[in-house]
Amino acid sequence: GSEKTATEVKKGEPVKIGGLFDITGGTGDVGTPYAEGEKAYVEYINSKGGVNGHKIELIGDDYAYKIPEAQKLYQKLKSSDKVSAILGWGTGDTEALRQQVATDKLPFFSASYSEHLKDLKQSPYNFLTAASYSDQARTVLKWIKDNHKGGTAKVALIYNDTAFGKSPIEDAKAYAKEIGVDIVDEQIVDLKALDTTSQLLNMNKKAPDYAIINQTWGATSTILKDAKKLNLKTQFIGLNWATGEGLVKIAGDASENFIGVVTHAFPYEKDLKGMKDVEEYLKSKGQKLEDKNQKFIQGWVTAKIMAEGIKNADKMTGDGIRAGIEKINNLDLGGLAANVTFTKDNHAGTNKIRLAKVKNGKFEVFTDYISYK
Amino acid sequence: MLKVNNLEVMYDKVILVLKGMSMEVPKGKIVALLGSNGAGKTTTLKAISGLLKSENGQVTDGYVEFDGERISTLDAEQVVKKGVFQCMEGRRVFEHLSVEDNLYAGAHTRKDRSQLKHDLEKVYHYFPKLEMLKNRQAGYLSGGEQQMLAIGRGMMARPKVLLLDEPSLGIAPLLVKEIFSIIKRINEEEGTTILVVEQNANVALSIAHYGYIMENGRIVMDGPVEQLLANQDVKEFYLGTSQGGRKNYREVKSYKRRKRWL
């Protein structure tokens, strides 16, 4: 048993892409629409005739957010299905597979935007399709710096004790120092926290003007509710996984005035050019944009970038697709996300984000795509 | 009243323990069931009381009849409701319950709850020691006290038939006498029918009306007590006496007589 993995795909044959989805696991609430978005785009592009005469076949499965399952599923995708690239999901599994995808030469997109995936030496086959968590945090800090009135802005960081949660922290602190924003406090809040009173009270002793949250919806909502209960004056700003329709739903009133980092468009931003394709696809399925949420768009966009890479590829192998992705230059995503550009020495597609504020139970985007640079 | 007919019992679908066991317990009498270790006495009782199922045992042939009704397919709790109550081997008191709660547990199937207080008094009347200990945790009682509790628990169920499995096990001689005299009194005063399984043949036969002897899964001898007491083999193997009165254990090394029925 020593056959090589995916050989070159012949003309006219489908290109196989592997998918690692979380449907039933800990992040199933956002993983499910994300996976749907990816599948939807693939179906959409195939209905348009595929790319370069290849249909795309997305072979994916639920790994329930369990890393060992992800590893087994990856083995299968690689050895059995012989896929040429992978659409992954969480931070843990992306990390766990980083080395292997490099050995197996399979380009890998995940929904985890850890800064160190930028490091080409460590992770030559990983790509970041949206602004990294660190870039998100830096941009937020920059925005604070630019918009804060009266003295030096005091900022607290709230995150959880996982690779995901901690990912932007060091970079954020370094950047804050650089631009002259005070990081006055850090609080760790568990992803499943029932109560954050002690953290918030401690934080409040430092009286921060802003608190940047890198969490998922559940924990963010708990924080916002407790903050409301304790009547805190701090402005909370969440990175992309804290942001989304789900937060408003769970936190209710407490989410008013919360500011979120928006990496991908909300389906209700119907005016966006890119939303037309989505609408068209959904119509063909008898669905409406209103049924979908932002994570669907995120999946859609991710798959779209992958398809673009395949389009640019000279050879239909993992390596070839990587080269294809590296040729993407200022790909216009029709406003669904910031335009992306990849090169041989840059696998981070963008560092731009938008910011949105919750008004009357709805995220309203109030900036253009901005960046700290 | 209670009739066991040609009963066959198997454990684990493999080990045949009862091989055609038959016996009868007449109403209002005390019947003793004797037999060596592993003969299947406990198994017989369990087959009657429906406790086999929870031990992976099953009745493969024959039946048990109580008041003309077959009970060998019933669940344990139904058998108790019908009025057959087994005091299990080794006392099996509920260790973490108080003595009194143990007694209440015994009355679990009783419908006439208003009578409980009265019956409790009665148990305390037969076993005054239990009253003194009523709030103690049963697990810390001494062996004899636990045995009293086990029998008292049986009384609380007001059974028509009480099955006693080795009530003398590990009990000091004086107390054995006391317990058996109480068993006799319960039989006489309450009219409870009693089937008692014993190793201590002397004491069992001293209160019983009728006796059965079992070996290897079937009855090998039965008869009224007087008749059994007169039997040479019974004397030798169960009563531990021979022609010259009690044998001395220092001298038993010399010879062993074969049992005639083997």
Add this chain to the structure above:
Amino acid sequence: MTFFLQILVTGLVIGSIYALVALGFVLIYKSSDAINFAQGEFLLVGTYICLTLVTAYNIPFIAALIMTLLFSAVLGLVVERVVLRPFIGEPVISMIMATIGLSSILAGIVHVVWGHETRVFPKVFPEGTVKIGTIVVAPVYIWSFFIVLVLLGAFTLFFKYSKMGIAMRATADDQQAALSMGISVKTVFAVAWAIAAVVSAVGGVLLGNINGVNSSLALIGLKVLPVAILGGLDSIPGAIAGGFIIGVIESMTGAYLDPYFGGGLKEVVPFIVLVFILMFKPYGLFGKREIERV
């Protein structure tokens, strides 16, 4: 001082939720000596049922809650009948493993029926906060606090005096002997599971009102295990005390230690305290000790 009191009260009210969930463990353990690893999923199912009744069928909350409790009771009965009945008389470890299997089954069903989207209760408990002096508490927690106290009383009496309560304790001690008393072990288990499911559902509905409902709610089950152990697995007052103690320790650690350790100690310290206490009280604070005589 206000800071301290706020932290203390927060710990107590969170503790009351822990206590509620821990009660479920205790009830199962009291009748079968087993730990129910599906406790979290019971809680989840109950919560979803209530949620569905309220949101999809527009049934008033109280009525929905009562229906949920009835449903939970039935669920407990069904689970006992279908899944756990065969384990009567088997070693406890098999039973525990079966509950792990059960948790997977329930999680799967929840997923098929309700998906993974986070859902939210419509406003059931009054909005805003309750102020006790300078301290603020969310109303849900006040409710939970009182429910816990009521259940504590009710169950204590139940186990001490009722026929079923005695039968349940007896069964936990010795199933065979209980059978020989005419105690229907099946009924005992069924009742225990039904009650445990009901208690969990109450806990779940309260939790659901705090943070919305999705499948990760089930994780509370594992989180509360130390609470049940600390109090003593078979002790109802133990579960309550354990809940409050762990709640307060967590809250205090979060407030006073986390700042020095970079946070996160809050989740760990209860375990350290737990092991420490167990070394002195090997059966928890109020657990019955194994009677070992030779």
Add this chain to the structure above:
Amino acid sequence: MNLLEVRNISLAFGGVKALNDVSFTIRKGEIFSLIGPNGAGKTSMLNCISGLYRPTEGSISFEGADITGMKPFKRAGLGIARAFQNIELFSHLTVLDNLMLGRHTKMKTGVLAGGFYWGRAQKEEIEHRKAVERVIDFLEIEDIRNIPVGRLAYGLKKRVEVGRALAMEPKLLLLDEPMAGMNAEEKEDMARFILDIHEEMGSTVVLIEHDMGVVMDLSDSVAVLDFGKLIGKGTPQEVQENPDVIKAYLGEEQFI
């Protein structure tokens, strides 16, 4: 010479005084019986001797050395072996393995040697196997040596338990009601074993038994406990005639 000296032992559980100022000595090579009503503290006394209970007061010495605070496993090393009132065998192990466990203190194989099972470990295993086979022969349990003890009938279990204690080649053998639940015939067998052990192996035996016939026939001396107090001791004859003992334990009329 005194093998064991028990001096002023008291033992209390909460409020319950299980033993109250009990003293006696056991001479080397005798069969010593401990009798008394249920709950008198006989088993508790054995537990004190084998180290499972720590007496609240008093001291115990074995071969002249004080062992009051010593852990049970160490006492086993000194040569104190025990068979229990309610059979405490290792029910999933075979008869052979149960007996081999009796040799535990006499063996040395550690984890590594055992795991790799190289020369010395194997040799030791075989050597002790021989010793165990002698016990098996002695107790006439050859045919069951490979059966897990959980499956054995009661009487055989009792015998295996005595065997396990014997495998320790004890200087002092403690037997807690070895004949309970046996019929006359089986009691005779067990009595024969106890006498043989005593004669052939020279072990000193402490026997707890409720069957007065057995006690009176086998013992060299007898001690009687009641409510944790020693109410009489001496030869069987003396004890049988002691009025306190008769009142508390034996009763006026004797069972056959």
Add this chain to the structure above:
Amino acid sequence: MRNPFVMECGEFHVNYKQDTALFKIARVRWRVLAMLALFFAFPLISSDYVIGLVTLCGIAAIGAIGLNILTGFTGQISIGVGAFLGVGGYTSAVLTAKLGLSFWVAVPTAGLVTALIGALFGIPSLRLKGLYLAIATLAAQVIILFVISRWDSVTGGTSGLVLARPTIGSFAFTSETSYYYLMLVTLIITTVFTLNLFRSRVGRAFIAIRDRDIAAEVMGIHLFKYKLLAFFVSSFFVGVAGALLGHYTMIVSPELYSIGVSVEYLAMILVGGLGSVFGSIYGAVFITLLPVFLRLGVESLSVVFPELGAIFNGLKEVAFGAVIILFLVYEPEGLAKIWRNIKDYFRLWPFSY
């Protein structure tokens, strides 16, 4: 029916050495050899994917044997295996990646370090029993993971560490096949070691403690020492498994060692059979492959009913739970027992009566 009192016909052991042998009967010895040959030849006929899966099974089996030593044989329930796997993985990662030691030194060292930490967390077993002890091991799980994710300077914190595949000289174990052999040899050593252990003094003492600790103590077994020893030996193998797993997947991170992993290992030994060495292996294979087969099933069903994909994902969990329960109901003694039954059946076939 086979009479349990009669020995297998035609086999006589004339000395104790034969009678204490691991595989007493010649035919069994042959069968074992044949199985071994099969395992060694297996990669030649199989795909990388399957070899990879079997490698994962094998590594899990080493860990499961380790856990079984503690839980199945010594009766000390542990829900901390996950974290001990982590200790093994991390130790090896730190030793190789940070200190530059060789894999061949690092893995045994990882075993030893895990063993020591295991023994440390075994200390509560002095006083705690049963489920209470189980929770103390759960505490170990939580505490160890906390330390791992906080000790950034050594462990790389939450983002973990990257490991390399081992090398001998210029040969690197990068292929699935080569790593498979590495696993296989380790598994064989583990298995033989454990089998030996339980036919000699220490192993017997472990079982005695499980069956009846008080009696064991009276037999001269130092309970505390032996319990710690059981934690030590058990954790050693778990640590080795963790290290092997780390080098196989080439990554260690705290999220890999969650409580879920601990529960999964418990499931392995329960389904396989408590107190059975081969059972641990069957159980490890079963629990590792069950999701794979369920996924296969779902996939083939999805081809027929593509719309029902989401439902199938839920059903997968249902099936997983149901299989475990059915196992426990129909064969509480686990796969090992089923295997024995099959053997018994064939041995006496056609006279199985």
